[in-house]
Amino acid sequence: MNNVIVYSKNNCMQCKMTKRYLKEHNVSFEERNINQDPQYLDTLKQQGFKSVPVVMNSISDPIVGFRPDSLKALVG
Incomplete structure:
Protein backbone atom coordinates (compact mmCIF):
# COMPACT_ATOMS: atom_id res chain seq x y z
CA MET A 1 0.00 0.00 0.00
CA ASN A 2 1.32 3.40 -0.97
CA ASN A 3 1.33 5.73 2.03
CA VAL A 4 0.61 9.26 0.74
CA ILE A 5 1.02 12.29 3.00
CA VAL A 6 -0.05 15.77 1.92
CA TYR A 7 1.39 18.71 3.85
CA SER A 8 -0.92 21.69 3.43
CA LYS A 9 -2.03 24.96 4.99
CA ASN A 10 -5.29 26.89 5.28
CA ASN A 11 -6.44 29.07 2.36
CA CYS A 12 -3.94 27.55 -0.07
CA MET A 13 -5.37 27.13 -3.57
CA GLN A 14 -2.62 24.74 -4.73
CA CYS A 15 -3.23 22.61 -1.61
CA LYS A 16 -6.96 22.47 -2.33
CA MET A 17 -6.35 21.54 -5.97
CA THR A 18 -3.86 18.82 -5.00
CA TYR A 40 4.68 19.78 10.60
CA LEU A 41 6.08 23.14 9.47
CA ASP A 42 9.26 22.41 11.42
CA THR A 43 9.46 18.98 9.78
CA LEU A 44 9.20 20.50 6.30
CA LYS A 45 11.77 23.22 7.06
CA GLN A 46 14.25 20.63 8.35
CA GLN A 47 13.92 18.81 5.01
CA GLY A 48 14.49 22.02 3.04
CA PHE A 49 10.94 22.70 1.84
CA LYS A 50 9.79 26.31 1.71
CA SER A 51 6.27 26.00 0.33
CA VAL A 52 3.22 23.74 0.37
CA PRO A 53 1.66 21.54 -0.75
CA VAL A 54 4.27 18.84 -0.38
CA VAL A 55 3.13 15.34 -1.31
CA MET A 56 5.28 12.55 0.08
CA ASN A 57 4.91 8.88 -0.75
CA SER A 58 6.88 5.68 -0.89
CA ILE A 59 7.18 5.35 -4.69
CA SER A 60 8.54 8.70 -5.86
CA ASP A 61 10.35 11.85 -4.81
CA PRO A 62 8.34 14.50 -2.94
CA ILE A 63 6.02 16.55 -5.13
CA VAL A 64 5.98 20.28 -4.37
CA GLY A 65 3.08 22.43 -5.55
CA PHE A 66 0.09 21.37 -7.64
CA ARG A 67 1.66 19.05 -10.23
CA PRO A 68 -0.97 16.87 -11.90
CA ASP A 69 1.71 15.48 -14.21
CA SER A 70 3.61 14.13 -11.20
CA LEU A 71 0.51 13.16 -9.22
CA LYS A 72 -0.48 10.74 -12.02
CA ALA A 73 2.17 8.35 -10.70
CA LEU A 74 0.13 7.96 -7.50
CA VAL A 75 -3.02 6.95 -9.33
CA GLY A 76 -3.26 3.24 -9.49
Missing part, protein backbone atom coordinates in the same frame (compact mmCIF):
# COMPACT_ATOMS: atom_id res chain seq x y z
CA LYS A 19 -6.25 17.27 -2.46
CA ARG A 20 -9.14 17.46 -4.92
CA TYR A 21 -7.05 15.75 -7.62
CA LEU A 22 -6.14 12.91 -5.25
CA LYS A 23 -9.76 12.50 -4.08
CA GLU A 24 -11.11 12.49 -7.65
CA HIS A 25 -8.62 9.75 -8.54
CA ASN A 26 -9.40 7.69 -5.41
CA VAL A 27 -5.92 8.10 -3.92
CA SER A 28 -6.17 7.89 -0.14
CA PHE A 29 -3.90 10.25 1.76
CA GLU A 30 -3.18 11.64 5.18
CA GLU A 31 -3.36 15.42 5.40
CA ARG A 32 -0.95 17.23 7.68
CA ASN A 33 -1.99 20.87 8.05
CA ILE A 34 0.83 23.19 9.15
CA ASN A 35 -1.65 25.76 10.53
CA GLN A 36 -3.34 23.23 12.78
CA ASP A 37 -0.12 21.54 13.90
CA PRO A 38 3.01 23.74 13.60
CA GLN A 39 5.33 20.78 14.23
Whole structure:
Protein backbone atom coordinates (compact mmCIF):
# COMPACT_ATOMS: atom_id res chain seq x y z
CA MET A 1 0.00 0.00 0.00
CA ASN A 2 1.32 3.40 -0.97
CA ASN A 3 1.33 5.73 2.03
CA VAL A 4 0.61 9.26 0.74
CA ILE A 5 1.02 12.29 3.00
CA VAL A 6 -0.05 15.77 1.92
CA TYR A 7 1.39 18.71 3.85
CA SER A 8 -0.92 21.69 3.43
CA LYS A 9 -2.03 24.96 4.99
CA ASN A 10 -5.29 26.89 5.28
CA ASN A 11 -6.44 29.07 2.36
CA CYS A 12 -3.94 27.55 -0.07
CA MET A 13 -5.37 27.13 -3.57
CA GLN A 14 -2.62 24.74 -4.73
CA CYS A 15 -3.23 22.61 -1.61
CA LYS A 16 -6.96 22.47 -2.33
CA MET A 17 -6.35 21.54 -5.97
CA THR A 18 -3.86 18.82 -5.00
CA LYS A 19 -6.25 17.27 -2.46
CA ARG A 20 -9.14 17.46 -4.92
CA TYR A 21 -7.05 15.75 -7.62
CA LEU A 22 -6.14 12.91 -5.25
CA LYS A 23 -9.76 12.50 -4.08
CA GLU A 24 -11.11 12.49 -7.65
CA HIS A 25 -8.62 9.75 -8.54
CA ASN A 26 -9.40 7.69 -5.41
CA VAL A 27 -5.92 8.10 -3.92
CA SER A 28 -6.17 7.89 -0.14
CA PHE A 29 -3.90 10.25 1.76
CA GLU A 30 -3.18 11.64 5.18
CA GLU A 31 -3.36 15.42 5.40
CA ARG A 32 -0.95 17.23 7.68
CA ASN A 33 -1.99 20.87 8.05
CA ILE A 34 0.83 23.19 9.15
CA ASN A 35 -1.65 25.76 10.53
CA GLN A 36 -3.34 23.23 12.78
CA ASP A 37 -0.12 21.54 13.90
CA PRO A 38 3.01 23.74 13.60
CA GLN A 39 5.33 20.78 14.23
CA TYR A 40 4.68 19.78 10.60
CA LEU A 41 6.08 23.14 9.47
CA ASP A 42 9.26 22.41 11.42
CA THR A 43 9.46 18.98 9.78
CA LEU A 44 9.20 20.50 6.30
CA LYS A 45 11.77 23.22 7.06
CA GLN A 46 14.25 20.63 8.35
CA GLN A 47 13.92 18.81 5.01
CA GLY A 48 14.49 22.02 3.04
CA PHE A 49 10.94 22.70 1.84
CA LYS A 50 9.79 26.31 1.71
CA SER A 51 6.27 26.00 0.33
CA VAL A 52 3.22 23.74 0.37
CA PRO A 53 1.66 21.54 -0.75
CA VAL A 54 4.27 18.84 -0.38
CA VAL A 55 3.13 15.34 -1.31
CA MET A 56 5.28 12.55 0.08
CA ASN A 57 4.91 8.88 -0.75
CA SER A 58 6.88 5.68 -0.89
CA ILE A 59 7.18 5.35 -4.69
CA SER A 60 8.54 8.70 -5.86
CA ASP A 61 10.35 11.85 -4.81
CA PRO A 62 8.34 14.50 -2.94
CA ILE A 63 6.02 16.55 -5.13
CA VAL A 64 5.98 20.28 -4.37
CA GLY A 65 3.08 22.43 -5.55
CA PHE A 66 0.09 21.37 -7.64
CA ARG A 67 1.66 19.05 -10.23
CA PRO A 68 -0.97 16.87 -11.90
CA ASP A 69 1.71 15.48 -14.21
CA SER A 70 3.61 14.13 -11.20
CA LEU A 71 0.51 13.16 -9.22
CA LYS A 72 -0.48 10.74 -12.02
CA ALA A 73 2.17 8.35 -10.70
CA LEU A 74 0.13 7.96 -7.50
CA VAL A 75 -3.02 6.95 -9.33
CA GLY A 76 -3.26 3.24 -9.49
